[in-house]
Amino acid sequence: MNNTMKKKLFITISIISAFLLTSCATVINTTTQSVSIKSEPSNARLTIDGKKFGITPQVVNLERGSDHLIRLELDGYDIYETQVTRKISAWYWSNILNGFIFGGLLDYINGSMYNLLPERMDIELQVAKPAPPPPSKR
Numbered sequence: 001m002n003n004t005m006k007k008k009l010f011i012t013i014s015i016i017s018a019f020l021l022t023s024c025a026t027v028i029n030t031t032t033q034s035v036s037i038k039s040e041p042s043n044a045r046l047t048i049d050g051k052k053f054g055i056t057p058q059v060v061n062l063e064r065g066s067d068h069l070i071r072l073e074l075d076g077y078d079i080y081e082t083q084v085t086r087k088i089s090a091w092y093w094s095n096i097l098n099g100f101i102f103g104g105l106l107d108y109i110n111g112s113m114y115n116l117l118p119e120r121m122d123i124e125l126q127v128a129k130p131a132p133p134p135p136s137k138r
Helices: 003-022 024-029 090-097 101-110
Strands: 032-040 045-048 051-055 058-063 068-073 080-088 114-117 120-124
Touching: 032 068, 032 114, 045 058, 051 058, 080 120
Parallel strands: 032 120
Antiparallel strands: 032 058, 045 051, 045 068, 068 080, 080 114
C-alpha cells in the first residue's frame, strides 16, 4: 500500500470515527424506541397521540423526541389514559462531558438524546360503573 492510499485510508477512518464518537446517543439509542403496551383484558383499542394503533397487546415504535399520550378504550371499561415521557439519556451526557459538542447537538436535534419511560406498560382496565338511573318524574 503506497503513502497516498494510507493517507486516504487514515482520513476515511478518522472521519467515520469522529462521526461515531461524537453522536453517541444517535448511534446507541437511535431516534425511536420500542414500547410494550399490554392490557387486561386484552383487545383494548389503542390510540397514541390521537392516532389509532390497533388493539392491545402491542409493541410500538415511538419517536424519542417528544412525550406521547396513550389511550386505551374497551367497551364496558373505563377509558384509560397515561403518558410516555422523555428523559435525558446517559449517552447524551457522555457526549457533553467528553466535549463532543457536535454530537450533543446532533442528538438534541434528532431526539436521540432521550429515553422514553415507561418502556413497558401492563395496564389493568377498570370495569365501568353503571350510569345512575334518571331522576323520577312526579
